[in-house]
Amino acid sequence: MANWRRLAIDAGMAFFHASGAHRLAEPFTRGVGVILTFHSVRPRRDDGFEPNRPIEITPEFFEATLTHLRRRGFEIITLDAALARLREGDSDRAPFAVLSFDDGYRDLAVHALPILEKHQAPFVAYVTAGFADGSARLWWAELEQAIRRLDRIDVVAGGLRIARATTTAALKQAAFADLYARLDACEDDERLRIVAALAAQAGFEPEALTRELCLGWDELRMLARRPLATIGAHTLNHPRLARLARASACEEMAESRRRLRDELGVAAAHFCYPYGNRAAAGEREFALAATLGFESAATTRPGMIFPAHRERLHALPRLSVNGHYQSVAALDILLSGAPFALMNGGRRVAA
Ligand SMILES: [Zn+2]
Missing domain, CATH: 3.20.20.370 (Glycoside hydrolase/deacetylase)
Structure with missing residues (x-):
């Protein structure tokens, strides 16, 4: 918000x-x-x-x-x-x-x-x-999980590069807010692609998170x-x-x-x-x-x-x-x- x-x-x-x-x-x-x-x-x-x-x-x-x-x-x-x-x-x-x-x-x-x-x-x-199939994606939860795990993010979203340190809870919170707003403006498929790339950097499969949650x-x-x-x-x-x-x-x-x-x-x-x-x-x-x-x-x-x-x-x-x-x-x-x-x-x- x-x-x-x-x-x-x-x-x-x-x-x-x-x-x-x-x-x-x-x-x-x-x-x-x-x-x-x-x-x-x-x-x-x-x-x-x-x-x-x-x-x-x-x-x-x-x-x-x-x-x-x-x-x-x-x-x-x-x-x-x-x-x-x-x-x-x-x-x-x-x-x-x-x-x-x-x-x-x-x-x-x-x-x-x-x-x-x-x-x-x-x-x-x-x-x-x-x-329920474990195939669709909760991108907002993936974004959270990726930023929780990563100490740094570097992505291009909506034509803009967002590169920043995410070493503390406060930095993670700010990065999430920034990226969330940017992703919200993207079309659904681009958004899913960007978050999947972050998940890959963070070392988890998006669908595994769906099945967990x-x-x-x-x-x-x-x-x-x-x-x-x-x-x-x-x-x-x-x-x-x-x-x-x-x-x-x-x-x-x-x-x-x-x-x-x-x-x-x-x-x-x-x-x-x-x-x-x-x-x-x-x-x-x-x-x-x-x-x-x-x-x-x-x-x-x-x-x-x-x-x-x-x-x-x-x-x-x-x-x-x-x-x-x-x-x-x-x-x-x-x-x-x-x-x-x-x-x-x-x-x-x-x-
Ligand atoms: Zn819903």
């Missing part, structure tokens, strides 16, 4: 925390519910280099999140039940919370599942078929059998769909659902767009998800769920639980919906 953006968020959080304004705004900004986004739930690293922290929270904070949701009156329900409520248009009920996990990280089964079962909290896991099909079969689990689709290879030709985007979406059916015997009714931001998913993808027969599709656009989302079931906003803000106070502010009302200029259903 860019530094200025974190500073803006920190300032906003401090304002809400000091003023309590979010509690006053809540009746107007909370909506009928929320879909929370989680990626990795794992203990903290002890080497001071945690560049992917925005998508990592600890098991302790995950459990605190569930407890706080219920204390604040949220009912944790399945995605199907949430959609049924939206369709019925019954907005007098307690707000709902849907828990969603992206990508199919192994730590969902290792660290999050015992907590979910202890609290009897249903969840949806959006599975990337290629991660993600649930394989056998593990997913066990997960899918759990009564609290819903399995959703998250493409074959985790591309930015909006950058692909229509036929390729269509294949990524439809084939990932077919793989889930073949491997797990589940009919995935729900989809989640990789990256989920404007550069990765737009109106074409929203229409595609509907045409392909998915009942819903989730973005990473930040926001709460309002009754009007009944007409936008293939562009659902979510609240990402960010590892930089692992405090109940921050969570409380976010769950009021007030920060999103500000970010979205007061629009409940963002354009």
Whole structure:
């Protein structure tokens, strides 16, 4: 996350925390519910280099999140039940919370599942078929692993050479931020090529990291059998769909659902767009998800769920639980919906 953006968020959080304004705004900004986004739930690293922290929270904070949701009156329900409520248009009920996990990280089964079962909290896991195959690539994790191992990086990304020492945690953190921003601007295939070169220098195979970090099909079969689990689709290879030709985007979406059916015997009714931001998913993808027969599709656009989302079931906003803000106070502010009302200029259903 860019530094200025974190500073803006920190300032906003401090304002809400000091003023309590979010509690006053809540009746107007909370909506009928929320879909929370989680990626990795794992203990903290002890080497001071945690560049992917925005998508990592600890098991302790995950459990605190569930407890706080219920204390604040949220009912944790399945995605199907949430959609049924939206369709019925019954907005007098307690707000709902849907828990969603992206990508199919192994730590969902290792660290999050015992907590979910202890609290009897249903969840949806959006599975990337290629991660379960051990063939698709988590380039952000590879970049971290490579920089962790290397004392110096020297790459050309986006036409620019980046050569720098990465001997300390602080230097590694800065190099990661720099390269991440540069790679984010590259096309998917160039990005994967550059990160593969770094992985080779660091002496590991990208696919080995995928197999280490993600649930394989056998593990997913066990997960899918759990009564609290819903399995959703998250493409074959985790591309930015909006950058692909229509036929390729269509294949990524439809084939990932077919793989889930073949491997797990589940009919995935729900989809989640990789990256989920404007550069990765737009109106074409929203229409595609509907045409392909998915009942819903989730973005990473930040926001709460309002009754009007009944007409936008293939562009659902979510609240990402960010590892930089692992405090109940921050969570409380976010769950009021007030920060999103500000970010979205007061629009409940963002354009
Ligand atoms: Zn993802």
